[in-house]
Amino acid sequence: MSLVEVDEIELRFGGLVAVGDVSFQIEEKNVVGLIGPNGAGKTSMFNMITGFYKPTKGKIIFSGTNIVGKKPSKITQLGMARTFQNIRLFPSLTVRENVMSGMHSKTSQGIWGAVLRTAKQQKEEKEILEIANDCLSFVGIKKYAGRLAKNLPYGIQRRVEIARALATKPKLLLLDEPAAGLNLSERKELIDLILRIKEHFQLTVLLIEHDVGLVSEVADKIVVLDYGRKIAEGLPNEVLANPRVIEAYIGKDDD
Amino acid sequence: MKAHSKIASILLVLSFLFLTACGSGNGNEIVIGVISPTTGQSAKMGQDMNNAIQMAVDEINGKGGVNNKKIRLVFADDACDPQASTTAANKLVSENVSAVIGGYCSSAVLPASGVFNSAGIPMVVTAANSEKIPENNYKNIFLLNSTASAQAQTATNYMISNLKGKKIAILNDNTAYSVDLAERTRDAIQKAGGQVVLYESVDPNASDFNSVLTKVKSKTPDATYWTGYYAAGGLLIKQFKQQGVSGSFGVADGSVDQTLIKIAGENNAEGVFATMSPLPQFIPGAKNWSKDYETKFKQAPGPYSALSYDGMRLIIHALEQAKSDDPNAITGAIAKTKGFATFAGPVEFKANGTLTKSNFIMIGVKNGQFEMVK
């Protein structure tokens, strides 16, 4: 059964077609890799699924609902969580506060609860804190919980972002180039982490990556975009052997 | 560490401030409060008033003071702002002043007069003259300047009788003083059988009044009367002449300042008429006083210097009459003033604290100077 169905999606900026007529599915509890050379439309695709861009045509069905035109916050509430290509943390808040944001969509207290400190509110606050701590422990950065996000090294910031996404208790986790800027050992740890997440939370993961090697190590399925079109889809080793894919990558390098 | 040392230092500053705040006059002097704008846009007016008040006090102290006591002045800046004005008023009350003099902007005098009223301290207002001040019916607030209705009447008489005007345009600058005067002038003109062909407010911070003046021009008025201040007034006169609007142009006391003529340009300002409370230079008996003032302060007296000087003399007179510096006694003595001589003629007050007789005069611009109109 598929969790996400992308159906003939198109995105135009003025006259420029960034993504054209792309369809694919993400099966539940799979890790799907979305790859392609620079400018292939990966991030645009990603931003459409998460609601940051509105596609000019097509449908995106997420667990039975068409999410085209919905606000990102609404889509997150439906069970989708994302990270950003160029890390978007809340810089002057602590790591713990950063991760607590994930629980926002799963809780409901408003002004009255906050001012009167009702029993229900206190219970929620406790829960938020617990989950945040759990997520921090899971990605292995509990130690940094009291530090400000902006003062941490890049590798740690990446993990904070993943912990924050996990705290939304998503059905689908979208990672936007999580390996960008990481060194070799950090990259290895990241692969471990993605596999652990999949196993532990029984999650579906959509992974955008430039690093084809990394994707082939973790993905169950790969979708390849080039110039905004889908040029291949299938098992990692099949796709990577596909001549069109090789041409897209090598042809690009020759430019 | 840092946080609590910070709080400690705040406490230190606070306690220091309170210490400096204490300390008041001793029994050998009479403390009089002066409230006027010495900062902000009207700072010059306030300084002119303060100088004249100081001059009156220096004179009496030179003669040994009043009731065998010297007078000491305490100055407070109201910055022509209602909020700063209440603080200033409370400051004077804290200094145990016997009486208060000053008050330039009506909007600042209004809240301050409430503070003085509740403290039972008499106040002689020497410039502000909005009708709203007496409407509060405070028994201890006295207005030495005639109020708007008196000025409106003077202006109306001049425009209808002297200029033989029928169609009058009235412009105001949308401040409390100006609107009040404009409304009263409109009513007075209609009562006198004149026709108000245009009644408009302009934004005093703008510099282009051509659109309003084109409107005025289309009504072909016999006279146009401006009730706002001199800065916008000068521009209005200039653009009035540029557009060639019919009839004469007149201004109220807020615009009587040499700068008005400079902004308008001498040629344009020629023949502009004005209603004004008596300036020393127009009063034969005040010529020497003006000279003394200039020697003392190295500048000519301002529009409200003479009134402020007279106001201080009035308070001194009341102190002599009451033979006491008790605020209530002073209030009583001022209220009972009969025929007290001032530059503008004898003064006495109605029950609401305004003058019994208007002191407004007509002046006009001739050869780049304001002169008495015969």
Place this chain on the structure above:
Amino acid sequence: MNTPFLKNKSFLYILLFIVMIAIPLITNRYWTDVASTAMFYILLALGLNIIVGYAGLLDLGYSAFFAVGSYTTGILTTQFGVSFWISIFLGAIFATVLGVLIGIPTLRLRSDYLAIVTLGFGEIIRLIANNSKFTGGASGIYGIPKPKIGSFVFQSNVLLYYLMFIFVLLAIFVIWRLGNSRVGRAWKYIREDEDAAEAMGVNGLYYKLLAYGLGAMFGGLAGSLFAVKMSAIAPESFGFMQSAMILLAVVLGGIGRISGVILGAVLVILLPEAMRSFSDWRIFLFGVLLVLTMIFRPNGLWPSKKETEEMDDPEPLKGGSKSVVS
């Protein structure tokens, strides 16, 4: 090392509280008046802090809400004989409604546009107050009665000071609790990065509106108190300068933090009183202070919170290259 420090701090807060209570008793009318002005500035600054400090929205027309509160109380108590307590309640509601009405179309705008729109809006409110009959026009409203409970009238400055003090304590309590809740965190997420907040499920527009409405409400409350303290109100008190001074109070002490905002408000009121002879320099210095604060201490004068290291999971992590989150 934490405990004695904490004790010391709360001791100082209690001391501060006692001093605040004692001010009218140990000083004269003048300082009580200054302290009352400081109180109501604290209230205004706390309210604006919700908008600027928590939600990160620059509002340059905050005095509009303050005007709505003032005029509601002024008009209702003088012309309709309504009790102050009802008028302050209505004033707060009107201000909130106005805040929401203005917020719905404008809060979608980019932050810099919002600043100018709020500035223009503040001027519009001032001009309406200045040009309309029902607001008393340019001369405003005077003779506003003091509040009373039964036959007990808050006649003196001292009683009004305590009344304001109570409101300030209430505001601190409410805003502090809000700031440390799910709502308060949502505001801070929006301030830090609106897109990321949206990605975490925070409905940006809703929380911005909430901040705007609540900030407006406190502005309205402060306005009502201002009206009874002054007994006369005029449009001059609600211009851009007023908005700028409140903003300075929020920024100077420590934007986003209650203790900092209170310090800022007290400084903004106290400094000019302490340096009366420099008063022409006041606004110039305030302008320079704003610039210097932003360049050298963007988090204000109040000391920042210390970051803490926590013990946990043995698995050590090797950090990569250090970078700044953009």
Place this chain on the structure above:
Amino acid sequence: MDIFLQQVINALVVGTFYGLIALGYSMVYGIIRLLNFAHGDLFMLGAFAGFSVLSLFTGQVGFIGIGLALIVSVLVVGLIGLGVERIAYRPLIKKKSPKLNLLITAVGVSLAIEYAVMLSYGPSFRVYPIQLPNTGFHIGDVKITYIQLGIILFTILIMIFLQLFIHKSIYGKAMRSIAIDDTATSLMGIPVHRFIGLTFFMGSGLAAVAGVMDGIYYGQINFLMGFLFGLKAFTAAVIGGIGSVNGAMLGGLVLGIVETLGTVYVGGEWKDVFAFGILILFLVLKPTGLLGEAVNERV
């Protein structure tokens, strides 16, 4: 009808001033996305710089005096504009401070400039030491003075020069590429900060020109004159489409006409309500203005 035409002439002159100030607003915003709140105060500084120059002359001031006042004012205010960018804005831009901090800084700069002028020239109105004649010519019943004509023609000249400069020189290209991506532009070897500085200098200089012309035309200046004018100019920039040179001029004229018509048909006291009302309407309904291009915000 004649009255209406006369009002259109009135509107044109006011609109010219708004447009000139709006140009600088637009240029600075176009390049670094900073709303230079202090821009109106640079206009005021220009008026005061011109005042100081003209005060040096004794007797009748001719065209040489006016020319000198314009040149000195442009240089002085241009340099002050540069200085403001260097001292107040650049440290924050370099630190990548939040936009909120930049805006607050701009408010601070504005207050500091206004009150620095108040401290040095005093709070009251100053009279421009030059009086130009009221003479002009009539078209039907409509009167146009030579000064009005001069102001409009001079502004058209400036506009033509700006158009040529932006479209025919490297500056225009550099400016647009900085607006799109400053890091990439600097990687291409273009001295980004020098171009930003140049933009500030030109924007401030244009404001100074407007300031001197305002002083000569109206004859009276004050340290707070820039606040309202700055706001109006921003409104003009928004109406025309912020970032667009032609838009700024068009916006100025539209605003001038709206204000004048508001004065004629409703009343002078509501003029500013009209101006700010139209600002809010444009920002909400058509934030790109009449001639502006849509700006995509990067996610």
